[in-house]
Amino acid sequence: MSIIGTFGRWFGRGKRDVSLRTVLVVLCLTEITSWGILFYAFPVLAGQISTSTGWSLPVVNGAFSTGLICSALTGLLVGRILDRRGPRSVMTVGSLLAAPALCLVAAAGTLPVFFGGWILSGIAMGMVLYPPAFAAVTRWWTDGRTRALTVLTIVGGLASTVFAPLTALLSAAAGWRGTYLILAAALFVITVPAHFFGLRRPWEPHRDPAGTQVTKPAPPAEIVRSLPFIALVAAVSLAALASFAAVVNLVPLLTERGIDRTLAATALGIGGIGQVLGRLGYGAFEQLPLRLRTVIVLSATTLTTALLGLTETLTAAILIALAAGVARGIFTLLHATAITDRWGSAHYGRLTALVAFPITLATALGPWAGAGLAAAFGSYSRAFLILAALNALAILLAYYSVPASAPRLKRRT
Numbered sequence: 001m002s003i004i005g006t007f008g009r010w011f012g013r014g015k016r017d018v019s020l021r022t023v024l025v026v027l028c029l030t031e032i033t034s035w036g037i038l039f040y041a042f043p044v045l046a047g048q049i050s051t052s053t054g055w056s057l058p059v060v061n062g063a064f065s066t067g068l069i070c071s072a073l074t075g076l077l078v079g080r081i082l083d084r085r086g087p088r089s090v091m092t093v094g095s096l097l098a099a100p101a102l103c104l105v106a107a108a109g110t111l112p113v114f115f116g117g118w119i120l121s122g123i124a125m126g127m128v129l130y131p132p133a134f135a136a137v138t139r140w141w142t143d144g145r146t147r148a149l150t151v152l153t154i155v156g157g158l159a160s161t162v163f164a165p166l167t168a169l170l171s172a173a174a175g176w177r178g179t180y181l182i183l184a185a186a187l188f189v190i191t192v193p194a195h196f197f198g199l200r201r202p203w204e205p206h207r208d209p210a211g212t213q214v215t216k217p218a219p220p221a222e223i224v225r226s227l228p229f230i231a232l233v234a235a236v237s238l239a240a241l242a243s244f245a246a247v248v249n250l251v252p253l254l255t256e257r258g259i260d261r262t263l264a265a266t267a268l269g270i271g272g273i274g275q276v277l278g279r280l281g282y283g284a285f286e287q288l289p290l291r292l293r294t295v296i297v298l299s300a301t302t303l304t305t306a307l308l309g310l311t312e313t314l315t316a317a318i319l320i321a322l323a324a325g326v327a328r329g330i331f332t333l334l335h336a337t338a339i340t341d342r343w344g345s346a347h348y349g350r351l352t353a354l355v356a357f358p359i360t361l362a363t364a365l366g367p368w369a370g371a372g373l374a375a376a377f378g379s380y381s382r383a384f385l386i387l388a389a390l391n392a393l394a395i396l397l398a399y400y401s402v403p404a405s406a407p408r409l410k411r412r413t
Contacts, residue, residue: 018200020140024148026198027133028155030091030191034128035156036163037183038098038121043248044167044265045176047255052176055111058371061248063115067122068364072357074126079135079353086203087136092195094127099188106180128191130156131356134336138348140201146286146337150279153332157275157325160247160268168265220347224354228342228403233358235397236335239298241362241369242391243328246305246384247271249370250321253380259314267314267321274325275332282333290341294398297334300327302391309384335359342403 018026042064050057078090101124105117133152141148170179223229250271254264285293304324311317339351373383 017202018198020148020201022198023136023140023201024151026194027136027152030095030128030194031130031133031152031156032159032162033187033190034095034098034125035130035159036166037102037187038125038129040160040163040268041167041179041183043251043268044164044261045171045179046248047252047261048171048176053114055114057252058368058375059111060114061368061371063111063118065364065366065368066115067118067120067125068360068366070119070122071126071129072360072364074123075131075353075356075360078126078132079349079351079356081349082132082135082353083347083349084203086139086199086201087132088195088199090127091132091199092192094124094132095188095191095195098124098128098191099184102180102184102187106177106184126360128195130332130336131352134352135349136199138340139203145340146283146333149333149336150282153329153336154276154279157279157329157332158272160275161270161272164265164269164272165262168262172262220350220354223343223347223351226403228401229351231397231399232338232342232401233355235294235298235394235401236338236355237358237362238390238394238397239301239331240359241365242305242387242394243301243331244363244366245370245387246308246324246366247328248366249374249380249383250308252371252374253308253384254314254317256374256380257312259317263314267318270318271321271325271328274322274327275329276325277322278326278329279333282330285330291399291402294334294401295395297327297330298391298395298398301331302388302395305384305391306388309381309388342401 046057046060046064049055050060053060081090097120101117101120103117104120105114108114108117130153134149137148137152138145167179167183170182174182247268250268251261251264254267255261259267288296301324304320304327307320308317308324311320335355338355339348343351370380370383370387373386374380377383377386
C-alpha cells in the first residue's frame with residue numbers, strides 16, 4: 001500500500017486534469033487490451049501449452065486459476081485504496097507489473113516458474129481489470145453513470161472478439177511462448193502510458209445520481225452481515241463460476257466434437273459480440289424492478305450454458321454462444337451496478353471488493369472446474385450441464401438479494 005501511495009503522490013504533481021470523455025476513452029482502451037491479453041488469450045493457448053510442455057490441461061488451468069485467486073486477494077486491498085486515492089496509481093502500477101509477469105509465463109520451463117508467472121499476472125489483474133475501472137466511473141460520473149458503464153463494458157466485451165482470433169493466429173505462427181511475449185509488449189505499450197497520463201482527475205467525495213432517494217448508508221460492516229448482501233454474493237458467485245467456466249472451456253468443448261481450434265476460437269469471439277448486444281440494450285432493461293431483472297439474467301445464463309452442453313453442430317454452437325454472450329454482457333452490468341442499486345455509492349470500493357472477492361474465486365475455479373468435471377464425467381458436454389445446474393441455484397438466491405432500503409429514483413413508480 002505504501003508503494004502505491006508513493007506512486008499516487010508522485011503521479012499527481014504538476015499534472016493537468018483530463019476530461020471525463022478522455023477518461024472514458026482511456027478506460028475503454030485499457031480494459032479491452034487488459035481483458036483480451038490477461039484473460040481471453042489463455043483459453044485459446046491452454047491446449048497448446050499442455051501439448052508442448054507435457055503438463056496436463058488441468059494443471060495448466062490450475063496455474064491460471066491460481067492467478068485469479070491472487071487477483072481476488074489483491075482486490076480486497078485495492079478496494080480500500082480506491083475509496084481513498086482513486087484508480088490512477090493502482091492501475092498504472094498494475095500495468096507495469098502485468099507485462100513482465102506475462103514474460104515470465106512465456107519463459108517458464110518448469111511448473112513452479114509457470115505458476116509464479118500467473119501469480120504475478122493475477123496480482124496485476126486485480127489492479128487493472130473491471131473493479132478499479134468501475135470504481136472510477138462510479139465516482140466520477142453521476143447522472144451519466146449507467147451510460148458510461150455501458151460504453152465501458154460494451155468495449156470491454158469485445159476483448160474476446162478481438163483477442164481470441166488474434167491469439168489463435170499469432171500462436172499458429174509464433175507458438176504460445178512467442179504469442180505471450182508479443183502480447184506482453186502490446187500490453188505495456190498501450191496501458192502504462194494510458195493509465196499514467198489519462199486518469200488525472202481529483203478523487204472527490206461520492207455523489208449519487210440526481211433524483212435518487214437514498215437512505216443514510218449503513219456502515220459497511222453492518223451491510224456485509226445482512227441477508228441481502230450474503231445472498232447477493234452467493235448468487236453472483238455461483239453464476240460467475242458457471243459463466244466463466246463455460247467461457248474458458250468453450251474451445252475444448254467444441255474441439256472435443258471435432259471442430260477446428262481456429263473455428264472454435266471464432267465461436268468464442270462471437271460470444272464477445274453477444275456481450276456488446278446485451279449491453280446496448282441494458283438501458284431499457286434497467287427499467288425493470290431490480291429483483292426481476294436479476295432473476296431474468298441468471299435464468300438466461302443458466303439456459304444458454306445448458307444448451308451449449310446439448311448442441312452438436314458448429315452453427316448451433318455459434319448461435320448459442322452469441323446468446324450466451326448477450327446474457328453475460330447484461331450480467332456484467334448487473335454486477336457493476338449491484339452495490340449502487342442496493343446500497344448507494346458511499347462505500348462502493350470496499351463493498352464491491354468484498355463482492356468481487358468470492359466472485360473472482362469462483363471465476364478462478366472456472367478453468368479447473370470445467371476440465372475437472374469433464375474428466376470426472378467423461379465429456380465437456382456433461383460438464384456444461386452440471387454448470388447449468390449450479391447457475392440455476394443462483395436464481396433462487398438472487399430473489400433474496402434486494403434489501404428493503406434499496407435506493408429508488410423518484411421518477412420511477
